[in-house]
Amino acid sequence: MASRDTGRIVVGLVIFLVLASFPVWFSATQGRSDYRPELEYPAGETKCVESKEYMRTWHMDLLNQWRDSVVRKGVRTYTSDAHHTDYDMSLQNTCMKCHTNKANFCDRCHDYVGVSPKCWECHVEPRGAE
């Protein structure tokens, strides 16, 4: 009886280990464990509204601030903290003027980390020069 139970327990442990290592074998079998998104940056532009580090981390928050400022206060001018230039607070007219292709810019990171922002349910999605 003891040996039969030990067999079952070992089977249970093996099932647990297979499940627990799911991220390892899943990514390995997909061949993408060392994948890292590469972004297509706008040609001829050297700087964004804020520093690259700030934009990587806080861009969603900046877009929120712009939305609130434009929709609720009617204030449309944003002055950059990084280089004191004035910008029009507009996703379509400011951001997408340079970042002309959603698939090669926005989606790269968003797909990588599994987020699906709701921007494009209202705004027109930039498709680049198709």
Added chain:
Amino acid sequence: MTAILALGAILILILLAGFGSQVAGLQVVFGVAVPYAAIALFLGGLVFKVMSWARTPVPFRIPTTCGQQKTLDWIPSARFDNPHTTLGVIGRMALEVLFFRSLFRNTKVDIRPGGRIIHTPAKWLWAAALAFHYSFLVIFIRHLRFFTEPVPGFVKAIQSVDSFFEIGVPSIFLTSFLLLGALGFLLLRRLVSPQLRYISLANDYFPLFLLIAIGTTGVLMRHFQKTDIETIKAVAMGILSFSPVTAGGGALFTIHFFLVCVLFAVFPYSKLMHMAGVFMSPTRNMANTNRAKRHINPWNHPVAFRTYEEYEDDFRDKMKAAGIPVEKE
């Protein structure tokens, strides 16, 4: 006092990770050495613990019987509360593991004026435990988006259900707050009730504080002090593909990640091992066949029996002479 001890330990761990995040040379420690050590301690400890339990002999059936045992055909037996078949045991275990049936039975004893003792149902522990465990499961699955590439469909599906109400940007996940609420209740329960405070050990408070700290740092990173999650995913993928990347990720992330490593490292050596232990509770996972079948202790020493017949054969004449009745003349 024990609560303060556990809280102090967590605060020291938080300070340690916070300090580590500020020193460039320690990134190798907190980003590579600690997670690998935690994985080794977790998997090694878990397998060792379970195998040591597997070696423990359980010669007899000792199920807790919470209903009528299987007997004559015309007497209905409690199929799950006193199971006599493997199927019944599986049903009982499923109810235990998935719905925490034992906690559902929880009762409270009160002494009413006049010395009358009454028992009343107490479901809050069950409700909070259920809320906590399922929230934790959902959060665990949600976090797979940082550990898998491409992100599997079920992770995205569970994410979209969890952020169903689309409150705020980024949308709040309901389970984050359900988890913190449930943990808050489970902690207050121990602190407020004098009886529970009396039996609570540092080992009871430590996981609660640890999980509250993990949940809080997680919510802070998502909604208040943003973190560059693209870099974080690269760090996580680096660990799992055995080619670690040392990149910062900020103090908050280092603290969150370090506390998760601590959770995994202490897991097999603490009460948290009930995750594996629940499947091995002999009072739940055995069919009650004590009367239907004869269970013989497998390591019984072979004993030379002497039956009454043999005894009588030896002493029959003397017994007759003394007037003692015998079975065989």
